[in-house]
Amino acid sequence: MLAxxxxxxxxxxxxxxxxxxxxxxxxxxxxxxENVMPGWRSSGRGLFPxxxxxxxxxxxxxxxxxxxxxxxxxxxxxRIRKEAGAGPAERQFFERYQETCSWIxxxxxxxxxxxxxxxxxxxxxxxxxxxxxxxQDLLEGTRRAGVQRQFLxxxxxxxxxxxxxxxxxxxxxxxxKGTPLRSDQQDNLVLEGKSADEILVSYGPQDAxxxxxxxxxxxxxxxxxxxxxxxxxxxxxxxxxxxxxxxAERGGFAIPVMTSTDGEISLSHLMIGNSNFQxxxxxxxxxxxxxxxxxGAEEAFDRILHFNRQKFLQLLEALEPLxxxxxxxxxxxxxxxxxxxxHCIGTREF
Amino acid sequence: MxxxxxxxxxxxxxxxxxxxxxxxxxQNIAPGSEGSGAGLIAVNPGEPVLLRVPRNLLMRLDDxxxxxxxxxIREFANVPETERRFVERHQNVFSWAxxxxxxxxxHIAALDTLPAEIRELLIADFGLGxxxxxxxxxxxxxxxxxxxxxxxxxxxxxxxxLELANRGTEGLRYExxxxxxxxxxxxxxxTVRYGVEDxxxxxxxxxxxxxxxxxxxxxxxxxxxxxxIIIGRNLNEGLKRGEGRVPKTSTEGHSLSLSYLLLGxxxxxxxxxxxxxxxxxxxxxxNSDEAFDRIVRLNALKFIRLLRMMEVHxxxxxxxxxxxxxxxxxxxSWCIGSREPGPARQAIGQPQSLSPQ
Numbered sequence: 001m002l003a004x005x006x007x008x009x010x011x012x013x014x015x016x017x018x019x020x021x022x023x024x025x026x027x028x029x030x031x032x033x034e035n036v037m038p039g040w041r042s043s044g045r046g047l048f049p050x051x052x053x054x055x056x057x058x059x060x061x062x063x064x065x066x067x068x069x070x071x072x073x074x075x076x077x078x079r080i081r082k083e084a085g086a087g088p089a090e091r092q093f094f095e096r097y098q099e100t101c102s103w104i105x106x107x108x109x110x111x112x113x114x115x116x117x118x119x120x121x122x123x124x125x126x127x128x129x130x131x132x133x134x135x136q137d138l139l140e141g142t143r144r145a146g147v148q149r150q151f152l153x154x155x156x157x158x159x160x161x162x163x164x165x166x167x168x169x170x171x172x173x174x175x176x177k178g179t180p181l182r183s184d185q186q187d188n189l190v191l192e193g194k195s196a197d198e199i200l201v202s203y204g205p206q207d208a209x210x211x212x213x214x215x216x217x218x219x220x221x222x223x224x225x226x227x228x229x230x231x232x233x234x235x236x237x238x239x240x241x242x243x244x245x246x247x248a249e250r251g252g253f254a255i256p257v258m259t260s261t262d263g264e265i266s267l268s269h270l271m272i273g274n275s276n277f278q279x280x281x282x283x284x285x286x287x288x289x290x291x292x293x294x295x296g297a298e299e300a301f302d303r304i305l306h307f308n309r310q311k312f313l314q315l316l317e318a319l320e321p322l323x324x325x326x327x328x329x330x331x332x333x334x335x336x337x338x339x340x341x342x343h344c345i346g347t348r349e350f
Numbered sequence: 351m352x353x354x355x356x357x358x359x360x361x362x363x364x365x366x367x368x369x370x371x372x373x374x375x376x377q378n379i380a381p382g383s384e385g386s387g388a389g390l391i392a393v394n395p396g397e398p399v400l401l402r403v404p405r406n407l408l409m410r411l412d413d414x415x416x417x418x419x420x421x422x423i424r425e426f427a428n429v430p431e432t433e434r435r436f437v438e439r440h441q442n443v444f445s446w447a448x449x450x451x452x453x454x455x456x457h458i459a460a461l462d463t464l465p466a467e468i469r470e471l472l473i474a475d476f477g478l479g480x481x482x483x484x485x486x487x488x489x490x491x492x493x494x495x496x497x498x499x500x501x502x503x504x505x506x507x508x509x510x511x512l513e514l515a516n517r518g519t520e521g522l523r524y525e526x527x528x529x530x531x532x533x534x535x536x537x538x539x540x541t542v543r544y545g546v547e548d549x550x551x552x553x554x555x556x557x558x559x560x561x562x563x564x565x566x567x568x569x570x571x572x573x574x575x576x577x578x579i580i581i582g583r584n585l586n587e588g589l590k591r592g593e594g595r596v597p598k599t600s601t602e603g604h605s606l607s608l609s610y611l612l613l614g615x616x617x618x619x620x621x622x623x624x625x626x627x628x629x630x631x632x633x634x635x636x637n638s639d640e641a642f643d644r645i646v647r648l649n650a651l652k653f654i655r656l657l658r659m660m661e662v663h664x665x666x667x668x669x670x671x672x673x674x675x676x677x678x679x680x681x682x683s684w685c686i687g688s689r690e691p692g693p694a695r696q697a698i699g700q701p702q703s704l705s706p707q
Binding site: 313 | 619640672
């Protein structure tokens, strides 16, 4: 779900009895849901506390966390694949939930609206976007399949190294100031807090591009992550990916996972600007390259910055003669990303 | 850039005869046809063109004034009567009064259509007050002179005939010696290269949004340690150093002033940081990298802010400004690594005579 920019939604939220029934089923299967209810905003659907003065709580146990790969669409009905490990009660719950609260109840039309916006773009621009800025499969195959993929992409949560679908939690809109998801000692996925208004979940480590790729909306973020690329560092070949789920920790910072063999270095991702930690981007990179035993990190980092800036400026150039809602969103996303990249000042030791 | 009557061969030939009698030289050059947008063209593109303006016809902008909407040379200016008459007639038959005023006026009118908040931003962050504030006629005159002027031995001057040529990123270079001249082959339209400019100054000076290989900082102040660094934007104040050119520096109290600062260079991306490092080290300042990064960020944020502010607007001038901002950011991105300039120092009078760094 996404805050703002939600397109026309055909179906409304579930009725009170439907919602109550789904919560009962959820609880019967081990889930906990307290003080939550669906609601509407001008921007679309969302999740709200029933009593804003009290804390809300959603606890999703492992049996109710459905791996994205286990979900299929048969005649446009979302269900769990036969070969998946889910039990019969969980399967039935999932299908009813999709029909009452999620896919059929607005999720499909939201995803379809976004796909429609992309379809208005010239083919050449779509190809350019698919190379660097949108999921490659966004407009591949049939329209129906594209809508289904977009729905899952926008609702998916990365949890314990898996992409999962978490009922009820997925209904909450995202926000930079949202509540982070956490796990408890029983390995439940937990969304817990207090909110005077809508319940919002944090975007996590995504930058403006990452959010655009998932939700199709431009959101300013304090940091920027490099596009995938290859660059020389001294005599070594460095490959930078954009996998934010692979990370290590150093000095309280999430740093990329590095692998190095025979003059080839790979980084799972690379931060190239952060308004909250302006010295961190270069510092992390220099530290990793020092560890890899290569020289020339300073110039290589400049090249990485240059490559990224060029890509977003080229996107702005391609958008210049165009108009429309998605073009505006793309421009804003590029501005946000370029701005976050400027917050790379000096360096510090990592 | 002439109007119908001034393009008449007889008028043109009479003017050239007078020009040559005063020391000018013109070979293989004719005025562009009306409505073509071409100021000057090569009569025979297979042959080289030559246009030489003698010193006595180079008129300092400070010596010019507008009286009754005509360009005049100030009474006290040290210009002989014959030259004075020629220059004034040239302006009023071939240049200012022959389409130059209308073109400058169209640009100022287009700037005036910008939303108030963008005009304010252009004044505050990009130094465009002289084109956006004040009476319309005065701004048109300012823009006309800015867009036609050329540096000559420390002064901005108008060069009769030569000022009619189109300007662009490619084309013939100004040659400065005893005279100001251009020469070489031109494919039909004669274009003279901008001097040392970036996309921002090209927009401010010429009203064009052209890609440039260089990006210079906007005026800025940053602090390092207990010192203040003041960056100017006097692109003509430089010193030759090794193969390149560096800004002039001066120290006053705790302030270090740089006449300008290069932030990006497409053809020599190691130069910007290298030059800054060297200048600051020589001034006894360390940690120049962080200061440089801050100056780059300050600049980038101003252009990004402009882009963001224009997002909800449309129009020809908005499009031109967007293009300018993109080109400036693009040129700024060419800052990769560091290479310090050579040690030799020599004052530079006319920066445009150098190849850009």
